[in-house]
Amino acid sequence: MPDGVRPTRSLDRRRSPAVIKEHESLLRGVHMVLDAMLLGLVFGAVYAAQNLVRLELLAPDVPALLPFAEYQWVVLAAVAGWVVVLQVTGGYYSYRSASFGSLVWMQLRTGVAVAAILGFAIFALKDPSVSRSLILSFVAVGVCALSLERVAIKWLLDRIRSRHYNQRYVLVVGAGAQARELIASIDANPGRGYQAVGCLAPDVAAAASEGLDVLGTVEDLDAVLKSRPVDEVAFLMNDLPTARLGEWLPLCAREGVKARLFFLPPTLDTRDNYLETLNGIPSISFGIPPSRYWQLLVKRLIDVVVASAALLVAAPLLLVTAAAIRVTGPGPVFFRQIRYGLNKRRFTLLKFRTMVVDAENRRGELEALNEMDGPVFKIRNDPRVTRLGRVLRATSVDELPQLVNVLLGHMSLVGPRPPIPSEVDAYEPWQRRRLSMKPGITGPWQVSGRNRVDFQRWMHLDMDYVDNWNLLKDLKILLRTVPAIVRGTGAW
Numbered sequence: 001m002p003d004g005v006r007p008t009r010s011l012d013r014r015r016s017p018a019v020i021k022e023h024e025s026l027l028r029g030v031h032m033v034l035d036a037m038l039l040g041l042v043f044g045a046v047y048a049a050q051n052l053v054r055l056e057l058l059a060p061d062v063p064a065l066l067p068f069a070e071y072q073w074v075v076l077a078a079v080a081g082w083v084v085v086l087q088v089t090g091g092y093y094s095y096r097s098a099s100f101g102s103l104v105w106m107q108l109r110t111g112v113a114v115a116a117i118l119g120f121a122i123f124a125l126k127d128p129s130v131s132r133s134l135i136l137s138f139v140a141v142g143v144c145a146l147s148l149e150r151v152a153i154k155w156l157l158d159r160i161r162s163r164h165y166n167q168r169y170v171l172v173v174g175a176g177a178q179a180r181e182l183i184a185s186i187d188a189n190p191g192r193g194y195q196a197v198g199c200l201a202p203d204v205a206a207a208a209s210e211g212l213d214v215l216g217t218v219e220d221l222d223a224v225l226k227s228r229p230v231d232e233v234a235f236l237m238n239d240l241p242t243a244r245l246g247e248w249l250p251l252c253a254r255e256g257v258k259a260r261l262f263f264l265p266p267t268l269d270t271r272d273n274y275l276e277t278l279n280g281i282p283s284i285s286f287g288i289p290p291s292r293y294w295q296l297l298v299k300r301l302i303d304v305v306v307a308s309a310a311l312l313v314a315a316p317l318l319l320v321t322a323a324a325i326r327v328t329g330p331g332p333v334f335f336r337q338i339r340y341g342l343n344k345r346r347f348t349l350l351k352f353r354t355m356v357v358d359a360e361n362r363r364g365e366l367e368a369l370n371e372m373d374g375p376v377f378k379i380r381n382d383p384r385v386t387r388l389g390r391v392l393r394a395t396s397v398d399e400l401p402q403l404v405n406v407l408l409g410h411m412s413l414v415g416p417r418p419p420i421p422s423e424v425d426a427y428e429p430w431q432r433r434r435l436s437m438k439p440g441i442t443g444p445w446q447v448s449g450r451n452r453v454d455f456q457r458w459m460h461l462d463m464d465y466v467d468n469w470n471l472l473k474d475l476k477i478l479l480r481t482v483p484a485i486v487r488g489t490g491a492w
Helices: 017-058 068-088 098-126 132-162 176-190 206-208 218-227 242-255 288-327 362-370 386-394 402-407 420-424 429-438 455-467 471-487
Strands: 168-173 194-201 214-217 232-236 258-262 271-280 281-286 334-340 346-352 413-416 438-444
Touching: 017 132, 068 098, 068 132, 098 132, 098 288, 098 413, 098 471, 168 176, 168 218, 176 194, 176 232, 194 206, 194 218, 206 214, 214 218, 214 438, 218 242, 232 242, 288 346, 288 386, 288 402, 288 413, 288 471, 334 420, 346 402, 402 438, 413 471, 429 455, 438 471
Parallel strands: 168 194, 168 232, 194 214, 232 258, 413 438
Antiparallel strands: 271 281, 334 346
């Protein structure tokens, strides 16, 4: 046995990777079936409760629900959609790394997606007999039921693993601060079921002096894998030669051991990194994680449905506004301006014209009156704004034509406001990240005071939205938009 390699302790032998994968696939399948059964029971319970309320407490003012058989397609669509969304977003994988909060959040965002899917289906089918309150109640109770189920499962698994059952043994290859931090993290979270069996270091003496449990040098990897139970090998690439991976990874693959590569600089924000392939070539990517893609798809679906409905409902107001602009003065009805969209894609933004025709040419003579800091130009009592324009701005009616931009995919209902190119040219480097989300008709700036918010605060609001975006945040902004419009705060 090589120097420095300790005799193995008596630990259970590992099962083969194929057996483990087959076992995990079986458990995932069972979990999916249990979820489907639980959701079916939830729908039945919600249906019975609503019928009871309607018949016993609200009769005869509110009619009873349709027979349960009429809701079979709703049950099947809801249950199947819920399970599929969870499968796509990783809801049936290991609970080791998940927190209680993340499990609940996964169910909440899945419930929002299911509600959006069912809402779109009901809208498309134009079936007025389907109870909207029943659907919303089912989604709400379903989120609670599946959240409680997962919290209970995780709590039970954590208790089991903290008693040293179902452990995964991790061999650390590397040393220094990165090794100490990783091992300390493993030791501090026994409920996740990982156990560090020791480390292999480039310099054994230096690693031992740092208090690490050293099993040998990196040259002893083959011997340690042959002699000790190891489920995963963590390669800390900050201190290791990348060229040796071609030698080490096949050793792990031969033993059926999972290999993890840690080679990110400690100063790099690694919240949104993930492994993917480009034309079959693997890479670690940074940016929007795959878990966001389905949410972005739902966001786009909501944009199309809501913008279409809003245009139909607001059609009389749009026609009256267009006629009023045409009658009250010369010039076009719409104001068109080039703006930056997602990642600086140029598009033509539409608004009802609220200024005189030569407003852009007169901007230079008014620069000294600018009341906004930063590269934004705003004047509270802008002399270029027409009398009708002030009313349109105060009520935000001038923004309604942007629903067309939403349908065309240039904008979203919610997002950072689309800037003009000259503003972006004056941005500080960190501020350009706000362009990584599709711009919106409303957003954090509009519901936080609009023109009363200074430029730096505006940018920070947008950065927080971009970095922490989710569908629930969009919903909150939409709900806050209506009172913001009614108040008219900062609308000038």
